[in-house]
Amino acid sequence: MRLHNTLSGKVEDFDSDGRVSLYVCGVTPYDTTHVGHARTYLLFDVLIRQLMHQGWQTNYVQNITDVDDSIIARAAQTGESYQALGDRFTGIYMDDISALGMIPAQAYPRATDAIPEMQEVIRRLLATGHAYRVGGDVYFNLDGVEEFGRLSRLDRADMLKIEADQDGSTVGDERKKDPLDFLLWRSSGPGEPSWGSPWGDGRPGWHLECSTLAMRHLGPSVDIHGGGADLVYPHHEAEIVQSQAVTGIKPFARTWVHVEMALLGGRKMSKSDGNMVFVRDLLETHSPDALRLYLLATHYREPLDFKSEELERCSEVSLRLARVAHASASLRGEELDPTSFVRRFSDALDDDLNTPDAIDVLKDLLSALDTTTGSSATHRAQRSLRTLSARLGLNLESGR
Ligand SMILES: [Zn+2]
Structure with missing residues (x-):
């Protein structure tokens, strides 16, 4: 079969010796599944069916980002703990994808289940000079990492602009060696979820979560890595460079598959814009x-x-x-x-x-x-x- 690979920018022959590992970035469970999520995971559902149709075995992993700024903020609004909120919306997501008849992944690992492994990755990156500490935070060191930007084909000015728009952006932190260096470990504020570490109490960076879980479940090199197109930069760029820095094995992912965005009235469907259509509402009146x-x-x-x-x-x-x-x-x-x-x-x-x-x-x-x-x-x-x-x-x- 042929698949578009974001890394090469081309539609390529995809082949396998019979086993295909697939890692797809999953949801951050703080709201109900919208059409954009459903579209992304449905595409990977069809891909899984297609791989199985070729006679290949699949090992499919989809993470759950169960600790994150947006979950913490939402939990503060609803008065729940971030764990209870995450559990509630993870349950809703699982019900929604089951209602849509999706083939379940073999594993849905949660970020909070892999904190020791993430800390181990950070330790190794620090030991090899691929990371450095700023106060209680640890950043990835992009110095000399030429591959950063290859997946997205963005120039530095565009990356800086996008980075500045991220939740909790650190682009303006002048203690960083490069404004684009990204967080591996962030110190926690009062009342925020935190884990003890050699660098102080805090929590892992989002990008690190997916690298660690992909490597834990699927090894240092996965056949297909996927997600929504909005994850190409910075999330997937960061995953590539930090994974390859820790394992020394390239490529971290052989084929990158990205699903374009769902829009409503021409604008990206997103929580922040409040323009979302939810799967469960549609399933009330449609099959x-x-x-x-x-x-x-x-x-x-x-x-x-x-x-x-x-x-x-x-x-x-x-x-x-x-x-x-x-x-x-x-x-x-x-x-x-x-x-x-x-x-x-x-x-x-x-x-x-x-x-x-x-x-x-x-x-x-x-x-x-x-x-x-x-x-x-x-x-x-x-x-x-x-x-x-x-x-x-x-x-x-x-x-x-
Ligand atoms: Zn991810």
Whole structure:
């Protein structure tokens, strides 16, 4: 199969000796799953199905960022502990992805379960001069690290601008050797979650969490690393340089897959802008299949501007799909040969997960069957409709 690799900027052949390790940056559990999250994890769900279809075994890990500025701030608003808030929204996320029929990852490690391992990574980075201390904080030392910026292809001015907009930005801290040096360990303020360390009480930096968990579960080099496109810089750039500095093994990730953003009214769906559409609200009135068909109808490397009218149309398609897939077909009349549909569908998914084209093929097969059901539909074509639907994760239960 072919996959776009952010690192090379090209669609490349993706091959495996039979086992594929996949690490996808997971949620920060402080709010309900929105369409942007669902879109990202659905794409990786289709990728997992595609890898399995090739006969490959997958080892899929998705982290839960359960300690973070946004969780701490939200917990302060709701009066809960950050742990209780994180547990509550992790549960909601798990329910939402299960409602969407996603194949579960093999592991959902939590950041707070790996603090000793993260501290060990920091110790090793300090020992080799890849990190330095500023007060109770520890920063990664970017001096001489030429690879930083290769994934995002951003120049220094752009990186500085983006870095300045991050939550809790340290870009203006003049004690740092380079304004772009990023936090590995941050000292905690009063009342904030903290763990004891040789550098004082504090908590790990976000980037370090994913490097540590990816290495812990999947080894020093993963086959596919993925996430939303907004993670390319600084998160994934930081993961690459700190992981490679600690293991000496390149590349940290062979193929990088990034899913473009979901928009609402042309603006990125985000908590800070308050313009979000939540999965569970949509599932009140639409089937999981309808939502899948809708979210997968835009290629993952294009932004998706949410339009409820289009979701309505997908509801109609999902109803027809379920009806025709389960209609008792008559064996009389002309045979409908599904071979060319199956080939076109597979070609589409093999070509950098072109789900919009795959859905078009599914609709073509549906129409061909729909017009013949009751007179000449065949079991074989109907079976193909069901197996191709399954490759997109559609469950073909009758919609609501
Ligand atoms: Zn991550």
